[in-house]
Amino acid sequence: MKRRLFAAACLVLAGCTTSAPPPPAPPPGPKAELGAWGVDLAGMDRSVKPGDDFFAYVNGNWEKQAVIPPDRSNIGTGQNLAILSEKRMKEIVADLEAKPLDRLTPDEKKLRDLYDGYMDEKAIEARGIEPVKADLDRIAGLKTLKQVAQMMGSPNTAAGSLYAFGVGIDDKNSSAYSVNVSAAGLGMPDRDYYLLDDPDIAKTREAYKTFIATMLELTGAKDATARAEKVLALETAIAKAHWELKDQRDADKMYAPMSFNALKKAAPQFPWDSFVADSGIPLKNGERQIIVGESTAIPVLAKIFAKTPVAVWRDYLTVQYLHNYAAYLPKRFDDANFAFYGTVLGGRTQQSDRQTRAVRLLDSTMGEAFGKLYVAKFFPPEAKAKVQKLVSNILKAYEEDIQSLTWMSDETRKKALEKIRKFTPYLGYPDTWRDYSAYDVSRDDMVGNIKRSAHFNWTRDVSRLDSPVDKAEWQMTTPTVNAYFMPPFNSITFPAAILQSPIFDPNADDAVNYGAIGSVIGHEISHGFDDQGSKYNGDGVLQNWWTEEDRKNFDARTKMLVKQYDAYEPLPGLHMRGEPTLGENIADLAGLSITLKAYRISLGGKPAPVLDGFTGDQRVFLGFGQVWRAKFRDNDLRRRILSDVHSPAPFRVRGSIRNMDDWYKAFDVKPGDKYYLPPEERVKLW
Known part of the structure; x- marks a missing residue:
């Protein structure tokens, strides 16, 4: 069977060539990290037919042998890169520790003090709860609902809140900042953790109730179990008011602008003036516009707030506060927090080592100061130049594709081309680094450092509220293994840490890089044209630019995709959610469709070489299958299905390739293969 499948791949190979024979493989250069040319051939399972499970075909042997470390919820390409990024951040810290104090820059001194303060576990244990005693006493002393609301709205305390409240970007005026309010208040990842009738979810709810009781007990509370039941009942009521995840994604539904005065009238049971009292936001006599998300949930939550006794709110705020500061408190708090959030939700059996957690803290607190050091040490200019060429070819492929789409009218096509031509890629690192001079760090005050960080970021946001939007600002740090599309900026951002092997390997075959980083770049660009990103025009404004007929056509195709993904069942009885x-x-x-076109463009009309029997097209698909290599703990997989807008990695592979005619040709996929789709059922968007 193995030999027959490989022969079939070779036959497809031959069938895909032009009249001229394929050129021989180029002479060996610097070795790729995976295999000789970028694919881990030993990690494949060629006993699996590509059409039966392409993810297993590409990653099956790897998956059988992969061991998830006890401090991780999953392992795979992304997690391995995160581990590499953490290792590199530790090297940077080692350099800072070895540097004489008088040679440290102010930012470097702050980074070192943050790190040393967090690593000093003996000092943290010795201080006990003293660093948080004043806040806990304030919570314990709350007597009125107005005081509760003021505590919730305090930007410096992180005690939990019924509403998310902050500064964003106005979706209908992408050059202006906005004040945003939406539903919040849940201690578990999503409303379904409170509402689903599922045995595993029910166990999670019981574990959460135990966590609440444990946190209350650590403060000396009596009757903690009974009080925990009341907090859980409160959060369950809050969960019922929350919108479903599919509706939270809807850009139109989540945009309900109104004045602050109108917000107060819409939800009068909540003391909004108390809530914003410490915010520093100039409300312009109540005429400040507020962008409200989950608008129908806001008044329901206000009613819940008004009828809930202050005593229950005190317990709720105490637990949320301790959850947010547990990592900077004595071990008993940290361990109790990890027991639920790390083990029950993530399936991890132990915490990451203290050094790893410390460098993550530096990245989350002073990410751009830390990222500047990361780039200088680990991201050479030539890496950025090669990625820029990839992006250029992918944008060119998009432009060519838009011009040839048969389902898009000329009127919509013109505006789609305008949007793609206005696209801005941010690669590697920002041009201007953030100024942290206003942020004070004390080696002996970890809780204070975290609170001052929150104050620093909040003050920065509020101070520029009525200034033009800084469209060069990054929303991720350079050591982050991730990427994003920013609708109001019409831009994609790829931090340095994701632009490394095996997602991007300068020594790998071009086809593999196109399948890996190219598909990810294409993925992010395509968010400008997905079911929500397509609602924003080339200037990043939430504004319909489609003809009614084109939108109906697009929606009909995407409904087919929803139906496909609804049918997948990663865990027994728990289906994925297509919407x-x-x-x-x-x-x-x-992203996969476009990167294949971009790879072909990169060949400049020349035939692709054949490597180890694989054509160029096949290697693009192999690179795509490998980039989403991942193995999950069941708890983490369940969390992702219920609360993540991304499909679990194996289904990102299985769900995409079966809609592409080129995949069927490349691997000779036939009717009867498990993932075969008849041509009329394949979703064609690009």
Whole structure:
């Protein structure tokens, strides 16, 4: 069977060539990290037919042998890169520790003090709860609902809140900042953790109730179990008011602008003036516009707030506060927090080592100061130049594809081309680094450092509220293994840490890089044209630019994709959700379709070489299958299905490739193969 499948691949290979024979493989150069040319051939399972399970075909042997470390919820390409990034951040810290104090820059001194303060576990244990005693006493002393609301709205305390409240970007005026309010208040990842009638979810709810009781007990509370039941009942009521994830994704539904005065009238049971009292936001006599998300949930939550006794709110705020500061408190708090959030939700059996957690803290607190050091040490200019060429070819492929789409009218096509031509890629690192001079760090005050960080970021946001939007600002740090599309900026951002092997390997075959980093770049660009991103025009404004007929056509195609993903069942009895994950599923399919075209453009009309029997097209698909290599703990997989807008990695592969005619040709996929789709059922967007 193995030999027959490989022969079939070779036959497809021959069938895909032009009249001229394929050129021989180029002479060996610097070795790729995986295999000789970028694919881990030993990690494949060629006993699996590509059409039966392409993810297993590409990653089956790897998956059988992969061991998830006890401090991780999953392992695979992304997690391995995160581990590498953490290792590199530790090297940077070692350099800072070895540097004489008088040679440290102010930012370097702050980074070192943050790190040393967090690593000093003996000092943290010795201080006990003293660093948080004043806040806990304040919570314990709350007597009125107005005081509760003021505590919730305090930007410096992180005690939990019924409402998310902050500064964003106005979706209908992408050059202006906005004040945003939406539903919040849940201690578990999503409303379904409170509402689903599922045995495993029910166990999670019981574990959460135990966590609440444990946190209350650590403060000396009596009757903690009974009080925990009341907090859980409160959060369950809050969960019922929350919108489903599919509706939270809807850009139109989540945009309900009103004045602050109108917000107060819409939800009068909540003391909004108390809530914003410490915010520093100039409300312009109540005429400040507020962008409200989950608008129908806001008044329901206000009613819940008004009828809930202050005593229950005190317990709720105490637990949320301790959850947010547990990592900087004595071990008993940290361990109790990890027991639920790390083990029950993530399946991890132990915490990451203290050094790893410390460098993550530096990245989350002073990410751009830390990232500047990361780039200088680990991201050479030539790496950025090669990625820029990839992006250029992928944008060119998009432009060519838009011009040839048969389902898009000329009127919509013109505006789609305008949007793609206005696209801005940010690669590697920002041009201007953030100024942290206003942020004070004390080696002996970890809780204070975290609170001052929150104050620093909040003050920065509020101070520029009525200034033009800084469109060069990054939303991720350079050591982050991730990427994003920013609708109001019409831009994609790829931090340095994701632009490394095996997602991007300068020594790998071009086809593999196109399948890996190219598909991810194509994915992010395509978010500008997914079911929500397509609602923003080339200037990043939430504004319909489609003809009614084109939108109906597009929606009909994407409904087919929803139906496909609804049918997948990663865990027994727990199906994936096609609607909440639709934007990401569209982007996966689009990114792969476009990167294949971009790879062909890069060949400049020349035939692709054959490497180890694999054609260029096949290697693009192999690179795509390998980039989403991942193995999950069941708890983590369940969390992702219920609360993540991304499909679990194996289904990002299985769900995308089966909609592409080129995949069927490349691997001779036939009717009867498990993932075969008849041509009329394949979703064609690009």
